[in-house]
Amino acid sequence: MCKVESVCLKSTTLSSIRSLLLRTVQVWRRRQTRKCLVSERRGASAVKCPHSDAMADESETTRHCRRFSYTLIKFLLFFYSCIFWLIGGFVLAIGIYAEVERQRYKTLEGKFLAPAIILILLGIVMFIVSLVGVLGALRDNLALLNAFMYTLTVCLILELLGGVLALAFRNQTVDFLNKTIRKGIVNYYDDLDLKNIMDYVQRKFKCCGANGYEDWKVNMYHNCSAPGPLACAVPYTCCVTTKPNEVANTLCGYKMLDESKSDWNLIYVGGCTDAFFNWVMDNYLKMAILFLVIFLPQFFGVIISWLYIGRVKEFDDERTATLLNQKYAAKQRGRISQWYMPGRQQV
Numbered sequence: 196m197c198k199v200e201s202v203c204l205k206s207t208t209l210s211s212i213r214s215l216l217l218r219t220v221q222v223w224r225r226r227q228t229r230k231c232l233v234s235e236r237r238g239a240s241a242v243k244c245p246h247s248d249a250m251a252d253e254s255e256t257t258r259h260c261r262r263f264s265y266t267l268i269k270f271l272l273f274f275y276s277c278i279f280w281l282i283g284g285f286v287l288a289i290g291i292y293a294e295v296e297r298q299r300y301k302t303l304e305g306k307f308l309a310p311a312i313i314l315i316l317l318g319i320v321m322f323i324v325s326l327v328g329v330l331g332a333l334r335d336n337l338a339l340l341n342a343f344m345y346t347l348t349v350c351l352i353l354e355l356l357g358g359v360l361a362l363a364f365r366n367q368t369v370d371f372l373n374k375t376i377r378k379g380i381v382n383y384y385d386d387l388d389l390k391n392i393m394d395y396v397q398r399k400f401k402c403c404g405a406n407g408y409e410d411w412k413v414n415m416y417h418n419c420s421a422p423g424p425l426a427c428a429v430p431y432t433c434c435v436t437t438k439p440n441e442v443a444n445t446l447c448g449y450k451m452l453d454e455s456k457s458d459w460n461l462i463y464v465g466g467c468t469d470a471f472f473n474w475v476m477d478n479y480l481k482m483a484i485l486f487l488v489i490f491l492p493q494f495f496g497v498i499i500s501w502l503y504i505g506r507v508k509e510f511d512d513e514r515t516a517t518l519l520n521q522k523y524a525a526k527q528r529g530r531i532s533q534w535y536m537p538g539r540q541q542v
Contacts, residue, residue, distance in 0.1 A: 261506075264506065265503075265506040265507075268499060268502050269332055272503050273333065275328070276325045276326075276328030276329040276332060279321055279324075279325040279328075279496075280326055282321060283318050283320070283322035284318070284322050286318035286321060287318025289318075290311050290312070290313075290314030290316075293310070293311035294311035297311050297388060310388045310389075324343065324346050324347070328340075328496070331343050332503070335510075337511075343496075344496075344497055344501055344504065347500065351490065351497065354489070354490065354493075369468055369472075373406060373466075376393075376467060377405050377413060379392070379393050380393070380405070380410055381413055381414060381415075383414055383430070384416060393432070394430065394432040396467050397467060400467055400471055400474055401435075401465075402433075402463050403429055403462055403466070403467070404467065405466050405468055406468065407464055407466045408451065408462055409452065410466070411428075411452060417429065419452055419453060424446065424449065427449075427450050427451070427453045428446070428448045428449045428451060429448035429462055430448060431446070431447050433451075433462045435462060447462075448462055
């Protein structure tokens with residue numbers, strides 16, 4: 196039974212590949228014939244173009260189908276670009292609003308750590324690239340369409356390459372994440388966005404710090420040499436909760452960094468980096484869905500823009516051939532009129 200299914204799958208795959216190759220050859224042959232006809236009308240080619248009879252005998256139904264596919268792909272690309280254009284504008288607006296609010300209470304110098312800056316950069320890229328796609332789809336501009344397609348392709352390749360490199364060099368990725376989290380711990384009370392992100396991560400993955408709870412010693416307020424009630428303590432989001440909606444005790448991590456007085460049963464001692472990777476391995480289905488949600492829309496945009504560029508080139512060649520035919524016919528009518536109306540010739 197397995198052998199039969201494998202044979203059927205192979206035959207289906209081969210037939211799909213064969214049909215795709217035949218379609219590609221037909222499109223290439225049609226383009227070459229149109230270019231040859233254009234050259235012939237201009238007088239640059241004295242040889243009869245191959246497959247010109249087939250082009251002349253092209254049925255009206257085929258032309259209508261090509262026109263319908265052109266219109267369908269045009270509207271698909273236009274709506275696709277419009278949707279991501281609006282999403283990019285929305286992300287940009289959120290990033291600008293978050294940055295304005297952050298500037299009011301800003302004490303952090305390292306801007307690269309600010310999530311608002313990341314949202315602004317992402318919104319600008321999405322807004323500009325999608326706008327190029329919208330204008331290219333509306334105006335049938337091959338330069339804009341090619342820029343849109345190649346930009347999406349480069350982004351897709353960079354994302355895939357980044358994911359592969361992150362998996363291939365896992366130790367370096369873990370070190371980078373640990374350094375980033377430690378920088379967030381150092382500036383925990385200096386930036387509200389970082390504080391909310393750290394609290395969410397520690398609460399979500401039931402962890403504390405990057406490598407462990409002792410990473411909180413690098414914070415000037417939680418260091419054991421600091422004055423105040425936070426000295427030698429960890430944030431309350433590191434504390435173990437038994438009830439989902441339990442009211443948090445903000446001083447539950449008091450003196451947990453003092454090894455002589457700490458009770459490690461009250462806090463999470465594991466680091467958030469290892470906890471995150473363990474969560475990814477346990478929830479591989481969710482990560483696969485997230486992967487598809489991120490990459491499939493971009494791949495769809497690359498494919499549909501590539502198809503539309505091919506349609507635009509075909510119709511440009513067809514329009515050029517039609518104009519040349521009209522000029523050629525007008526020139527022939529002018530010559531015939533000179534034969535039958537000799538009085539109009541100059542003496």
